[in-house]
Amino acid sequence: RIREEGKDSIPEHPYLYETDVEISLVGGSCKSPIERFWNGGRAVYILQKAAHNEESDSVDESRTDDAVYATELLPKESPGPLSLSVGRAKQLISLYTMVQNPNMTSLAISDLAVLPPLWVRCDGSDPQHTCWIGAEPLKAGNKVTGVNIYMVSCDGPTADKTRLANLEELKKEHKIRHHSSVVTTKGFARYELITAAAIEDTIAESESNIYVDITWNGVDKILETPPLVSAATLNIALESGDPRSPVFQLYRELQFLLALAEGLKTGVTEWPEPSESESALKLVQEFLTDLKKKLDGDCVSGNKSEREKIKCDTSAVDSCIKSIFGERGDLDFTEQLWCKMKGVSSYQELIDCFTLVIKSLELGEIQPWIHQGSSSFLSQLIQQSYRGKIEDVALSGITPIQMLLEIGLEKMKKDYVSFLIGKSRSSLLLQDYFISTSVDLQEQVRRVQKLHHMLEIIVSCTGLLQFRHENLFPLTQICMQYYKENPLNEKQVFQLPIRPALVKKFYQNDNPEIWKVEISSGHGQKEVKTTWQVSTNAPVEHGTANNSGLFSDSTVNGSSEERLYFITTTQCSQVQFT
Numbered sequence: 001r002i003r004e005e006g007k008d009s010i011p012e013h014p015y016l017y018e019t020d021v022e023i024s025l026v027g028g029s030c031k032s033p034i035e036r037f038w039n040g041g042r043a044v045y046i047l048q049k050a051a052h053n054e055e056s057d058s059v060d061e062s063r064t065d066d067a068v069y070a071t072e073l074l075p076k077e078s079p080g081p082l083s084l085s086v087g088r089a090k091q092l093i094s095l096y097t098m099v100q101n102p103n104m105t106s107l108a109i110s111d112l113a114v115l116p117p118l119w120v121r122c123d124g125s126d127p128q129h130t131c132w133i134g135a136e137p138l139k140a141g142n143k144v145t146g147v148n149i150y151m152v153s154c155d156g157p158t159a160d161k162t163r164l165a166n167l168e169e170l171k172k173e174h175k176i177r178h179h180s181s182v183v184t185t186k187g188f189a190r191y192e193l194i195t196a197a198a199i200e201d202t203i204a205e206s207e208s209n210i211y212v213d214i215t216w217n218g219v220d221k222i223l224e225t226p227p228l229v230s231a232a233t234l235n236i237a238l239e240s241g242d243p244r245s246p247v248f249q250l251y252r253e254l255q256f257l258l259a260l261a262e263g264l265k266t267g268v269t270e271w272p273e274p275s276e277s278e279s280a281l282k283l284v285q286e287f288l289t290d291l292k293k294k295l296d297g298d299c300v301s302g303n304k305s306e307r308e309k310i311k312c313d314t315s316a317v318d319s320c321i322k323s324i325f326g327e328r329g330d331l332d333f334t335e336q337l338w339c340k341m342k343g344v345s346s347y348q349e350l351i352d353c354f355t356l357v358i359k360s361l362e363l364g365e366i367q368p369w370i371h372q373g374s375s376s377f378l379s380q381l382i383q384q385s386y387r388g389k390i391e392d393v394a395l396s397g398i399t400p401i402q403m404l405l406e407i408g409l410e411k412m413k414k415d416y417v418s419f420l421i422g423k424s425r426s427s428l429l430l431q432d433y434f435i436s437t438s439v440d441l442q443e444q445v446r447r448v449q450k451l452h453h454m455l456e457i458i459v460s461c462t463g464l465l466q467f468r469h470e471n472l473f474p475l476t477q478i479c480m481q482y483y484k485e486n487p488l489n490e491k492q493v494f495q496l497p498i499r500p501a502l503v504k505k506f507y508q509n510d511n512p513e514i515w516k517v518e519i520s521s522g523h524g525q526k527e528v529k530t531t532w533q534v535s536t537n538a539p540v541e542h543g544t545a546n547n548s549g550l551f552s553d554s555t556v557n558g559s560s561e562e563r564l565y566f567i568t569t570t571q572c573s574q575v576q577f578t
Helices: 085-100 167-177 247-264 280-290 304-314 317-327 333-341 347-362 377-386 398-425 426-435 441-463 469-485
Strands: 016-017 021-026 044-049 116-122 130-140 145-156 185-191 210-216 231-236 494-498 514-521 529-537 565-577
Touching: 085 130, 085 145, 085 210, 116 377, 130 398, 167 514, 167 529, 231 441, 247 441, 247 494, 280 333, 280 347, 333 347, 333 377, 333 398, 347 377, 347 398, 377 398, 398 441, 426 441, 426 469, 469 565
Parallel strands: 044 116
Antiparallel strands: 016 021, 021 044, 116 130, 130 145, 145 565, 185 210, 185 514, 210 231, 231 494, 514 529, 529 565
16 A cells, blocks of 8 residues: 555655554655665665554454554654664564565456565664664566565664674685675775865864765775775765855855845845944945046056955955955956945845945946946946937935845856856856846746855865866766756755766775665575674664764874774575565
């Protein structure tokens, strides 16, 4: 029933089986609780102990002989995943195996469709500390030919290295269990590069992370450092807005842009706190006065000190990023005006600033230069001023807010695109999407948000990992392609295949977050595997293991303390039906 209901979409709620088992179908975008030790990559059943409230004992027995929704039995605050006894889990696995077996004709099952794999949370009460038991059908076409049974045991956390396995002993045990004479080994290691690069003060505690996954064939010993011939994938997940980020000032500029866009929608705008230095109105007055004095031809961007001031205003504190943005010295009048007005602290100050600008245009006191193709309303007024007359403008309602939003959008688009072209030499093929003015202002703002997230990612890889063009270019293309097709998602993990040598210096003297060896024998449907893994995070959310700390009173770098690890072993056995 659950399989049928999950064909179109994954069921939102768990189901109750008998009186003690809760069944969920997990797949799609849902995070799988077994992904840390099993790479099935598709929908699975997750079985666990049902969480009963005080009224659960009075549930009508007629409703518990089959799968029913379990939401009525859940307490108001779920205590988290609960585990079943190992004996109960084995019983459930047996039932699952029986209904998949085409030889069990006595069950009179008319529909022998292949079910998704099934995994049961276990309480670790047996001597092996079993935390999961799983079953995965083996099939030839649409016919089930057998089932793989997985037993996952977990121990830890521990810093005792004598509890680490011996690779030769693991291989010997696998050969005996599966009657095989030849085995192959495959290694996997994950290193967190943010920690390893000694930049923990740069990235705040958040969902942000940069880590590398490395796989290689032919493991020689437990916890060996991956060879340089390995395959590596860089994983990048970064959230914007960290005050210690090199581009935090640009983030703040973006936040003001978002406040203006929200003001257009709701009619309520959150203005920044008044500046402790010069007000936006005073900055605009000084800017216009300077332009009036330079009608002799040097009215494009002011004197050298003024240009440097604007460059510094648009750059971040980090020297690497400052040099990149410092290269853009082509700010036109509206962009420079945005730099002055992004600190307006009230609606009235906004009106006063634009009143000064429009008056100067009407009187011909300034003849500002603007970029070709600039489409903002203020740019249109400037173009009209070249002909000696501009239309009457009513600075009321949302008009001044929209005028400021338009010039801010144009300026920030050019900032981001200039960086992406200059640093990663990104292809222009996808840029039309991000700088398009054919969509409404709200959509343009959303696309600028995407550009900023890409900037955060590229800057991190530039400043922290010292990436060069040959690596930044494909990463930028990956980000652009994703954001051309998807909404803003700062939890998205962007993946870039790299050579291990590119980041080896960040992990070669560091301990892995995960280290795993996979021992396998047989081929195709007959292949069986034994996996041994150490990890700094517990591989399960249930159970009594202490999974709160990764270190024992240790610092991130240069620690003399021992690191705590969880040890996980996954053993496989096969049940053949034919």
